[in-house]
Amino acid sequence: MSTCLLCLVLLFFSVVAEATYSPGGFHHLSSLRQKKKASKSKPELPFETRYFPQNLDHFSFTPESYKVFHQKYLINSRFWRKGGPIFVYTGNEGDIDWFASNTGFMSDIAPKFRALLVFIEHRFYGESTPIRKKSHKSAETLGYLNSQQALADFAILIRSLKQNLSSEASPVVVFGGSYGGMLAAWFRLKYPHIAIGALASSAPILHFDNIVPLTSFYDAVSQDFKDASMNCFKVIKRSWEELDAVSTKKNGLQELSKKFRTCKGLQSRYSASNWLSGAFVYTAMVNYPTAANFMAPLPGYPVEEMCKIIDGFPRGSSNLDRAFAAASLYYNYSGSEKCFEMEQQTDDHGLNGWQYQACTEMVMPMSCSNQSMLPPYDNDYEAFEEQCKSRYGVKPRPHWITTEFGGMRIETVLKRFGSNIIFSNGLQDPWSRGGVLKNISSSIVALVTKKGAHHADLRAATKGDPEWLKEQRTQEVAIIEKWISEYYRDLRGEN
Structure with a gap:
């Protein structure tokens, strides 16, 4: 995953079930444990790890x-020369190592630009938490977790870094991708004196305040x-009724x-x-053209592979059996899982803080229509608000963003x-419908690909990359x- 998740931005609750959506990722809590195979051992990254002393609150005294x-x-700093550009990844909702290992595009282009690469972890995620016991249950400890504080963190760290490197003129x-992409775009708008431009990939900045349809x-x-397959769509859509029918039998849960x-x-x-739904949603997000290990190890174009299974x-096979077999591609592509943990929550990537953000500022309402292949539900804001009050003692602010x-x-x-922002989206990414899909001006451009998935452009280049992905990255580099x-022309005082 290059950015999750990041990891979207919505929390919805039913009477028993619970799921969290983040632009970084769609976080089905019951599915988190299955992702451990993708990240049990941290990859060796070509970075030096550092820590910066940051104030808890930048906006009071x-x-x-x-x-x-x-x-x-x-x-x-392998390719950097003093005075050269600095490329900064604005971290999102999880361990920064996770995002760095899935954002190879920056490393790929660093030699061309002789750029310094910096990946900054978001406050309250990974190791960058002010909470000693990493408690994520109270607004008293989580009150300083928000996007404005995070942007200020980035600004202060970047300024200090440039001063320490004696390279304050470096552009x-x-x-950023997903939530990190939102932060990158907002950083350019809020701190134009610090960043000369932003590449915001798969950034659903319009998924707020009913700007886009709730069902999008x-x-x-x-x-x-x-x-991929109309039959595949129909099988998955019919599987929920079969699941309910089995579960209501006398020993239904045992049979399930x-x-x-x-x-x-x-x-x-x-x-x-x-x-089940987590597997289908995540796979739609990461429907990359080549094999990848972001949310889980998966083959190229995994949606198509799921539908081939179905x-x-x-003929005559159970729809539920077919849906289970397809979902198993997501959870067990390696074939190493002997059984599936569905009810024990683990948090291998340090994502838990997102639930608090979704309950405060990141209110991204959603609903699912009867035309969807997934179980339909209506957005119930009052129930969502009550859950947030019960869990954290906070009331959401749906209009704040x-x-x-x-x-x-x-x-x-x-x-x-505004100026100098690239909004890149692939239309196969469900989050793309909350993104900027049309050019706004000559310098705020939308690069949209028909087959692209969740911030696919930020992933490292591979030999199997299709031409449309290569062209997208070529356009980004040129911009x-x-x-x-x-x-640099302005710096030299040239017209």
Whole structure:
């Protein structure tokens, strides 16, 4: 995953089941343990790990605000020359190593630009937490976890780094995917004196305040499977009714546990439902053209591979059996899992803080229509608000992000105000429907690919990359090169 997840931004609850969506990723809590195979051992990264003393609160001057925590960041100066550009990844909701290992694009282009690479971990995630016991249950400990504080962290760290390197004139370009892409775009708008431009990949900055239809995310997931196979779409859509029918039988949960090869007996049918839907949603997000190991180890174009499994069953086979077999591609592509844990929550990538953000500022409402292949549900804001009050003692602020960063009528606003932002999206990514898909001005451009998945452009180049992905990256490099050339011309006082 190069950015999750990042890891979207919504929390919805039913009576028993629970799921969290983040632009970094769609976080089905019951599925987190299955991702351990993708990241059990941390990859060797070509970065030096450093820690920066950061104030707890940048926006007040109370004694508590000066409490210091140490923010982790990764740095690679192999190709850099003093005065050269600095490429900064604005970290999102998880361990920064995870994002660095899935954002090879920056390393690929560093030699061309002779750039310094910096990956900054988001506060309250990974090792960059002010909470000693990493408690994620109270607003008293989590109150300083928000995007504004995170952006200020980035700004202060970048300024300090440039001073320490005696390279204060170096141009800075920020990169990010998913929530990190949102932060990259917002950083350019909020701190234009620090970053000369931003590449915001798969950044759903319009998924707030009902700017896009509430059903858009799941509509996109369903469209991905329809495009692969209409029969596949129909089988998955019919499987939920079969799942409910089995679960309501006398020993229904036992039968489901056996059918789904669970490590322990299921306590709720929602666990099986979440497990299935999580596999289909995540796979739609990471439908990369080549094999990858972001959310889980998967082959190239895994949606198509799932549908081949479903379509390959003999006529008359159970829809639920077919859906389970397809979902197993996501959870067990390696074939090493003997059973599936569906009800024990683990947090291998340090994602837990996102639930708090979704309950405060990152309110991204969603619903799922009857036309979707997934179980339909209506957005119930009142129930969501009550859950947030119960869990954290906080009341969501559904209009805050658009107040702080904008989003309404973004075309006319940014056309006159902003500059130097690339919004890149692949239309197979469900989050793309909350992204900027049309050019806003000559310097705020939308690079959209028909087959692209969740921030696919930020992944490292491979020999198997299709031409459309190569062209997308070529365009991004050319635009960034133009920004940097213009900056140096201005620095020299040339017209």
